[in-house]
Amino acid sequence: MPFALYLLALAVFAQGTSEFMLSGLIPDLAHDLGVSVPAAGSLTSAFAVGMIVGAPLTALLGARLSRRAALFGTLTVFLLAHVAGALTTSYAVLLATRVVAALANAGFLAVALATAAALAAPGTTGRATATLLGGTTLACVAGVPGGALLGHLFGWRAAFWAVALSCVPALLAVARSVPAGAGERGGARRELRALRRPRLLAVLLLGALVNGATFCTFTYLAPLATEVTGLGAGRVPVLLALFGLGSFAGVQAAGRLSDARPLPVLAGGGAALLAGWALFALAAPSTPATLVLAFVQGGLSFAVGATLIAQALDAASGAPTLAGGCATAALNVGAACGPWAGGAAIAGGLGYRAVPGVSAGLVAAAFVVAGAALALGARTGPRAGREV
Template identity: 80%
Template sequence: MPLALHLLALAVFAQGTSEFMLSGLVPDIAHDLGVSVPAAGALTSAFAIGMIVGAPLMAVLAARWSRRAALFGSLSVFLLAHVVGAVTGDYGVLLATRVVAALANAGFLAVALATAASMVGPEAKGRATSILLGGTTLACVVGVPGGALLGQFLGWRAAFWAVALICVPALVAVVRSVPAGAGTRVGARAELAALRSPRLLTVLLLGALVNGATFCTFTYLAPVATEVTRLGAGWVPVLLALFGLGSFAGVSAAGRLSDTYPMRVLVLGGSALLLGWILFALLAGNTTATLVLALVQGGLSFAVGSTLIAQALYAASGAPTLAGGLATAALNVGAALGPWAGGLAIGGGLGYRGVPGVSALLVTLAFVVTCVARVVRGRAGGGATDEAVVAS
């Protein structure tokens, strides 16, 4: 794989760290800026909304530029947003920087996915995608805990400065490694034509459901561990690290398998993922099962999820930037849907043990969508070789 691809993953690492690090910084931000904890927590929601709205929008806008210009511009804006966030003393300004950073992040990731696919052979998009998404999983394992430690010892602003500094070598890499004319400028109308693909829309819906299942349990993993498994608070970082390590392993494995055997990864991996969430719901009170399943489910979730992203790029090869943007939006819709659904289960009396059960339900819905899509395509005369979901 090209070195430039790994350097793009460094930028994705910085962006993933920024997206998730506020979970450990909210109390300090609230105290420093003189706002309530819920108001500080809204900074995370602002970033998520910016990603959902910005991904397809920025993808269409970026289609008019060369990929190097789009990558450099979006990453520069992302860096500057964190510099402003690190120095401001005004909550409103900080909130605005989170929205701007999310828009820039969405634009960068959409173009980076298309650029990664163009750097490799036509049958290696899955592996290229896995390297980029490896930056996100490493952010969960290393970046988020590192940001929390920086916030604890040096203040929350240090975490913002760290994210900005990590972006600098990635900016240099974009200038030196991505050709000025990389990619073909595609008009917005041509990119939007990709929305007519039923296969693409199906893959995006599957991605949202699978990612929703992932973040449903991941969001509440700490209280599941302490309230259901009865682990001490000191075990929570270990559990999160196991989930993150599993995620990195899953992305890496999918990168080697998803291009050649996409159906096997999705069907077998999806079935194992569903079984795992069911077992988690049943065995959450057992310490060994909880630790093992955190590792396994992290791996399966990201293996299936990254394969679906690669399939989105295959499904819209004529509009790769928009496909990357829509995939980014779909993942963030899932990241918002999952915790909301898990919260409904908790508030509805199922308790924290019901959270993995909701994850199982979301994966079940993904299988239902797959079956319905195949039936519809079959009745429309798609035939067995024109698969509704993935190309084998």
């Protein structure tokens, strides 16, 4: 893999840390800014909304720029948003910086996915995508706990400064290592037309459902472990680390397998994912089962998710930038809707144990969508199949 991809993964690591680190900083944020805990929690929601809106929008706005310029610009905005967040004493300003940072993050990731596909050798798009997304999984393993530790020792602002500083080497690397004209794009109209392909739309919907299943359970993994499994609060970080390690392993496995055998990865991995979530719902009271399934489901979720992203980029070869933006938006739609579905089950009196069952339902829905897409492709004939 080109060295530039690993430098882009460093920036994705910083951005992934920023996206998830607030979960350990909310109480300190609320106390310091004089707002309620739910108000502080809305900072996470603001980031998710910014990611959903920002991915296709910023990708479209940057369609006339070289990839180097687009990556440098969005990463600079992301860095400055964290500097402003670290300095402000206003909740409203901090909320605004989270939205701006999310917009920049979404734009960067959209262009970075397209750049990864452009820089990769033929037939290695899946491996290139896995290399880039490895930054996100490492953020789950190391960045988020590290941010929480910095916040505990030096205050929540230290975590914001750390994210900003970690962007500096990536920013310099983008300026020096990413070719200015790597994979120049076509016009916006051409890219928008390419996005109407049924195969691409089906893959994006599958990505949203699978990622929704992932974040449905991941969001409530801590209370599930303490209230159902009976783990002590001190062991929850171990459980989260196991999920993160599994996700890293899954992304790496997908990088090695998804280019040569994408359908077996999606079909076999998807079936195992469905069975795993159903088993999790049944075996949640067992500590060994919970620990093992956290690792396994993290690996399967990210292996299938990374493969779907690679397939989305492949399905929209005529819209490399907007395909990356739409893939980013689809994943974040899942990341927003999955926790909502899990929360609805909890609020409905089903309890935390029902959450993995909801995840299983979302994966089952993905199989229904896949089956419908295959049936439609068979009815439209081989010519339409070649076009999509």
